[in-house]
Amino acid sequence: MEKKWKAAVITLSDKSYAGEREDKSGPLIKEMLETEDYEVTEQILLPDEQEEIEKCLCKLCDEKRADLVLTTGGTGFSMRDRTPEATLAVGERQVPGIAEAMRAASLQITPRAMLSRGVSVIRKRTLIVNLPGSPKAVRENLACILPALGHGLGILSGSEGECGNHV
Numbered sequence: 001m002e003k004k005w006k007a008a009v010i011t012l013s014d015k016s017y018a019g020e021r022e023d024k025s026g027p028l029i030k031e032m033l034e035t036e037d038y039e040v041t042e043q044i045l046l047p048d049e050q051e052e053i054e055k056c057l058c059k060l061c062d063e064k065r066a067d068l069v070l071t072t073g074g075t076g077f078s079m080r081d082r083t084p085e086a087t088l089a090v091g092e093r094q095v096p097g098i099a100e101a102m103r104a105a106s107l108q109i110t111p112r113a114m115l116s117r118g119v120s121v122i123r124k125r126t127l128i129v130n131l132p133g134s135p136k137a138v139r140e141n142l143a144c145i146l147p148a149l150g151h152g153l154g155i156l157s158g159s160e161g162e163c164g165n166h167v
Ligand SMILES: Nc1ncnc2c1ncn2[C@@H]1O[C@H](COP(=O)(O)OP(=O)(O)OP(=O)(O)O)[C@@H](O)[C@H]1O
Pocket: 011, 012, 013, 014, 015, 016, 022, 023, 024, 025, 026, 048, 073, 074, 076, 078, 133, 134, 135
């Protein structure tokens, strides 16, 4: 059956891009999305280069018209971590609640959750969400937001009008 949402996944990792470490986080996101109502149409691996990240995000939103773009990696304190800056640069509207929810849930697991600077924004009809880099963090953060994403994507795409008080 055709999936409802078109999703793209970008891994930001200098090591994986250089072939020094297998990217496990991008494929994990794809697997988690595909157990739900998402088709992952693009899976991309990039180094932590802000300009490249911005170009890629714009292309996925403006040309490919993805409903959802999930990034993994580059949200920490390392000097080359620029994913939030690139995301904010292309975003038209901020969605702070998604990052707030992920950090709140993750803080129940590890105090290091506060070290992720990840953000979430809307550009045109696409929602972009930054996830941290490790597969463990990806699993925990994505599990936290997945139950609410579909409703937001429905409103963004115009296929769902009202915001009812569903649990
Ligand atoms: N894409 C990934 N695939 C598998 N493991 C990852 C990935 N990204 C991060 N990790 C794991 O999470 C740990 C911490 O993530 P962090 O983003 O600091 O990695 P890093 O190796 O410094 O990043 P980079 O690849 O950009 O140099 C890494 O040491 C690695 O074990």
